[in-house]
Amino acid sequence: MIDLYHKMLLIRRFEEKVEELFSRGMIGGTCHLCVGQEACAVGAVSVLGKNDLVISTHRGHGHLLAKGGDPRRVMAELMGKATGYCQGKGGTQHMCAIELGFLGTNGITGGGLPIATGAGLSAKLRNSGQVILVFFGDGASNQGTFHESLNMASIWKLPVIYFCENNLYGMSMSSSRSMNVTSVAERAVAYGIRGYSVDGMDVLAVREAVGGVLDAVRGGMGPVLIEGRTYRFVGHSKSDKRVYRTEAEESEWRVRDPVISFDRYLPGLKAREAEVLRVQQQVEAEVTESVEFGMRSELASPESALSGVYV
Template identity: 45%
Template sequence: MPDTIQDTNLPYAIRAYSPERLREALKKMYLVRKFEEGAEDSYMRGLIHGTMHLSIGQEASSIGSTMALTDEDKITSTHRGHGHCVGKGADLSKMFAEFFGKESGYCRGRGGSMHIADPSKGNLGANGIVGGGLPIAVGAALSAKRLGTGAVTVCFFGDGANNEGAFHEALNMAAVWKLPVVFVCENNKYGMSTSTERSTAVKNIAERAAAYNMPGVTVDGNDFSAVTEAVDAAVERARNGEGPSLVENLTYRWRGHSKSDRNRYRTKEEINEWMGRDPIPAMAKLLMDHQIVTEDDVAAIEAEANQIIADAIEFATQGEDPKMDEVTRDVYTPESAA
């Protein structure tokens, strides 16, 4: 929960969070970046196979949107979900071990990049299906309401998912039943190669909230404080039993959709422009401007993140491979397995 300071001239995040939480948030943003750079590097060196969807450039959205959540609160995530995992407190070593397909990974090597989950921390999992997590988040919110747990669910999805039928069905039901869920759209401008201009009839996806009689707001998703201000208000509203909200974080992925992307649908200039709006230095500057960290602190936080990633890669490398005769394990829960 935000611990509010009463000075409205300060940016929201500075008012709402302790220096300790803010330093932790900066560290998490570095961890997401370094995790994905490490994953990319490991892929290039042939240490991991398959594909991956990198969220480099989107770290303010993933970390900012999870600031107000406790371990009891839930998230559902997307194929571009590493940042959400880190935001919800995932162990980087188990994340890397999953990438490496090891038994010590979050999914014992069965899920890979697209299915990292940590139910013990309220992370119900990334999802390989665009829009797949939307109704599941509504179900988690239904449980919270029926069981009276007070938990809020943050449902991450991308601009692409906003054109799935599941988006309409999920938002409508959440509103009809007034459920404690926050829909966080990370609009990075492209569903694979197709821009929102070419795919989406409204300019801002948040405008669609009106169709579900819920608040909708569009914010600069690379501005950590703006993201927390919008998402925290929506979380508070959900927690108070006032129902769902839609927050649209405008952001940009620097890398391609996945490993197959040749970047033919966007210009170098556009990519460079967004790289100039890197959310991590912006966050570091915000904290320095308000005397929460010094330049040396930032360097130390970055170095700490680098070390955590190096240790995580080492942990993953040392991990055991799954046993081949256990290929069908975990299809069913043991007591009931046929």
């Protein structure tokens, strides 16, 4: 339980630090933060095995940290440093850590869905015993890749868990305007697979939902669709003024903050005051060290820009 809290707090503090560094111009490009969605990342990944694979989205720092990503190397990648997971070539939306079974964040909405499906096909044909968990958002569930992938995974009975982080908005487009069903999980019916909708702010509920199907998915039952209903407390990206949603709505969700209101979801943890304090101090140190590591790392060398292109 304390580990779940630790990971969620790490993701929260890491993302807040990224936002700060971005504002100070120390991180370039763009970035999509997952503040508010930590319970989905941590709950879902916490039940996976070491060899199981995770495939992520454009909002993927939390997924990588949940899979065991080293915050120093994530931060270095965001800063474009040679010590980053992809040596500065990937950046926030194209970050991979193969040794952790993390098959990449992905800059195309819905782009990771077929790749995860293919990893599932490969796992099945190679009898590797792996389960593939792919994150995507409510917006991606309107892409053709969502429908095509779930259909193929279903007919081939692939060991894939499709985890939708439904944060209610595809950039500014409310899911109530982009789809005529109340939950993404309902769409499972169309592919003849099971669909579950859970409270995506409740880390234990997410953990239970994924953990509850894991053995069956690994055992050949076929894919499952799980929707965690969650909320991003920040904008879609840095330029977002959030004019499409109300302060009242944001406040309602803030009450359910999976990190600040952790005692609501992790009963009894608050009483373990000393442990909680220790974790908080540890997280502060980890985040500080990630920034220092990033700062003192060398920029990727200019000549590396053209290395590693096929042909």
